[in-house]
Amino acid sequence: MSLDREDILNHVDGVVRIIKLVFAVVLLSPFIFYLLTKVDFEHSEEVVEVVETPLIENGIDLASGLIVDDNYELVNGTCSACHSIDLVTQNRATREGWKDLIVWMQQTQKLWDLGDNEALILDYLEKNYAPKQQGRRAPLKDIEWYEL
Amino acid sequence: MNRKKFISASLLASAAAFLGNKISFGENSKQKKTIQPVSDKKLIPGKHKDLTILNPKPWNAETPPHLLDDKITPANKLFVRNNGRIPEDIDVSKWTLTVGGESVNSEKTYTLAELKSKFKQYTYQLTLECGGNGRREFSPPAKGNQWDLGAVGCPEWTGVRLKDVLEDVGIKSDAVYVGYYGEDVHLSGDTEKVVISRGVPIKKALEDEALIAWSINGEDLPVMNGYPLRLVFGGWPGSTSGKWLSKLVVRNQVHDGPKMGGMSYRIPKYPVAPGTKVPEEDMKIIEEMPVKSLITHPKTGAMVSGSKSFEVRGHAWSGDRSINSVHVSLDYGATWKLCEVSKAVNKNAWQHFKINLSLPQKGYYEIWARATDSNGEMQPMVIPNWNPKGYLNNACHRIAVKRV
Numbered sequence: 001m002s003l004d005r006e007d008i009l010n011h012v013d014g015v016v017r018i019i020k021l022v023f024a025v026v027l028l029s030p031f032i033f034y035l036l037t038k039v040d041f042e043h044s045e046e047v048v049e050v051v052e053t054p055l056i057e058n059g060i061d062l063a064s065g066l067i068v069d070d071n072y073e074l075v076n077g078t079c080s081a082c083h084s085i086d087l088v089t090q091n092r093a094t095r096e097g098w099k100d101l102i103v104w105m106q107q108t109q110k111l112w113d114l115g116d117n118e119a120l121i122l123d124y125l126e127k128n129y130a131p132k133q134q135g136r137r138a139p140l141k142d143i144e145w146y147e148l
Numbered sequence: 149m150n151r152k153k154f155i156s157a158s159l160l161a162s163a164a165a166f167l168g169n170k171i172s173f174g175e176n177s178k179q180k181k182t183i184q185p186v187s188d189k190k191l192i193p194g195k196h197k198d199l200t201i202l203n204p205k206p207w208n209a210e211t212p213p214h215l216l217d218d219k220i221t222p223a224n225k226l227f228v229r230n231n232g233r234i235p236e237d238i239d240v241s242k243w244t245l246t247v248g249g250e251s252v253n254s255e256k257t258y259t260l261a262e263l264k265s266k267f268k269q270y271t272y273q274l275t276l277e278c279g280g281n282g283r284r285e286f287s288p289p290a291k292g293n294q295w296d297l298g299a300v301g302c303p304e305w306t307g308v309r310l311k312d313v314l315e316d317v318g319i320k321s322d323a324v325y326v327g328y329y330g331e332d333v334h335l336s337g338d339t340e341k342v343v344i345s346r347g348v349p350i351k352k353a354l355e356d357e358a359l360i361a362w363s364i365n366g367e368d369l370p371v372m373n374g375y376p377l378r379l380v381f382g383g384w385p386g387s388t389s390g391k392w393l394s395k396l397v398v399r400n401q402v403h404d405g406p407k408m409g410g411m412s413y414r415i416p417k418y419p420v421a422p423g424t425k426v427p428e429e430d431m432k433i434i435e436e437m438p439v440k441s442l443i444t445h446p447k448t449g450a451m452v453s454g455s456k457s458f459e460v461r462g463h464a465w466s467g468d469r470s471i472n473s474v475h476v477s478l479d480y481g482a483t484w485k486l487c488e489v490s491k492a493v494n495k496n497a498w499q500h501f502k503i504n505l506s507l508p509q510k511g512y513y514e515i516w517a518r519a520t521d522s523n524g525e526m527q528p529m530v531i532p533n534w535n536p537k538g539y540l541n542n543a544c545h546r547i548a549v550k551r552v
Contacts, residue, residue, distance in 0.1 A: 082335035084205040090294040101291055108406070110336035134287045136530040140448070140514065143548045148450035148458055 232343030249397030274382030282541025290538025307361030327403030328390030345405025382496025436467025
């Protein structure tokens with residue numbers, strides 16, 4: 001295939017245009033991001049798939065501190081709406097205890113009806129945040145030794 | 149949720165575009181913590197950087213015992229216990245306190261400036277401790293912020309006596325309780341919903357040391373601790389000392405604001421076995437806090453070389469009572485040594501203890517501290533009576549030391 005001078009120039013022109021476009025997108029992205037924060041989107045399901053790549057270490061989702069197991073994202077989403085998820089991860093209870101807590105938050109703290117999600121959330125909490133027996137007094141632990 | 153995810157996506161896009169690297173983000177909370185790891189979790193405005201944060205929303209943080217070594221707790225080391233969102237855009241020039249309720253002759257409102265100029269000002273050192281301090285050690289566990297040892301402090305508070313203000317308003321002889329309302333916002337964002345509204349019986353409210361305060365250690369209250377105005381009732385659960393105070397109600401019955409009833413700040417009327425489900429009507433309101441002490445020096449984990457002696461010191465306090473003695477043990481309570489104890493500067497102020505110790509031989513020791521109050525009550529060495537919400541754990545403080 002032989003290219004004359006005209007063709008080459010056309011090609012170069014096209015490439016330059018693409019580069020310009022890419023630059024425009026890059027430069028505008030903070031602005032687009034800002035706009036997105038101002039708008040409530042109803043239909044962003046496609047995007048959701050792209051971003052679900054949490055950082056996990058030793059079975060813990062590093063960002064939330066939740067134990068990674070079925071429905072932990074549901075728990076994270078539902079239970080960090082009012083307070084931080086730390087209020088969940090520092091607590092332990094039986095299924096009944098978690099259920100009582102949900103009822104208490106519904107009766108007094110404006111927590112909504114969780115519908116079918118309630119059972120899934122309780123399954124998760126019961127399994128991963130069950131009480132640990134620590135006796136009448138636990139040994140001292142996590143001591144950082146230093147010279148006095 | 150969708151919106152948050154979309155933000156993540158766009159952030160991902162910008163970040164990837166700028167860095168040209170493979171970066172993965174999860175939900176909103178994830179990207180927030182990945183991009184700004186410090187601002188989110190580690191630093192509380194106006195507070196010491198080494199406070200232990202239990203919960204950044206709402207802010208709840210406690211002070212590690214060795215940071216409580218000061219005799220008078222600095223404002224930046226006073227623990228933070230919030231039930232709601234801190235009020236924003238506080239305009240001090242417009243701040244008012246209204247005193248009403250069934251048992252006042254007529255409702256009265258004061259500006260902050262009026263409070264400061266109209267009434268005599270007093271300064272007291274008052275111990276403030278969260279009712280749930282020590283909750284972490286209860287078994288089976290009690291729900292709520294899992295406080296360890298440091299939800300306590302004893303700064304100097306300046307303000308006016310609540311009783312002077314109540315006298316100026318004029319209260320009826322049927323007054324039973326004083327309740328408060330503050331300007332914090334419920335976590336659900338509903339601005340109509342009261343976050344917490346507790347208070348104290350009229351007897352406590354009329355004590356000299358019951359303050360409406362605007363200052364800690366001569367400076368404005370930290371925003372986290374109730375700026376610009378709050379109540380301070382030393383020796384009672386911190387939740388009685390309302391923050392961001394805008395209204396008082398003098399009641400002819402026990403106050404019934406949110407968190408007065410139910411299980412909050414209440415314990416069973418009778419002793420129960422650990423894990424017992426106690427009906428609400430069998431619960432009673434916590435009043436005084438129990439006798440307690442804290443070793444603030446040395447910090448746990450000290451390695452001492454040889455028989456060198458070192459000072460062990462800290463503070464002790466007990467509700468409305470005073471401390472008679474503090475003992476420490478190096479052998480798990482088999483023998484106890486009597487410490488030197490200072491007098492309280494005023495009622496409801498903590499007292500200081502100290503003693504010089506040396507460790508008999510090479511090895512691991514625990515130093516336990518046990519205070520005895522003016523009623524002869526002592527701290528238990530194991531966890532005291534279990535209660536459903538895990539209040540009032542006053543088990544003796546233990547630190548680990550080694551002779552090397």
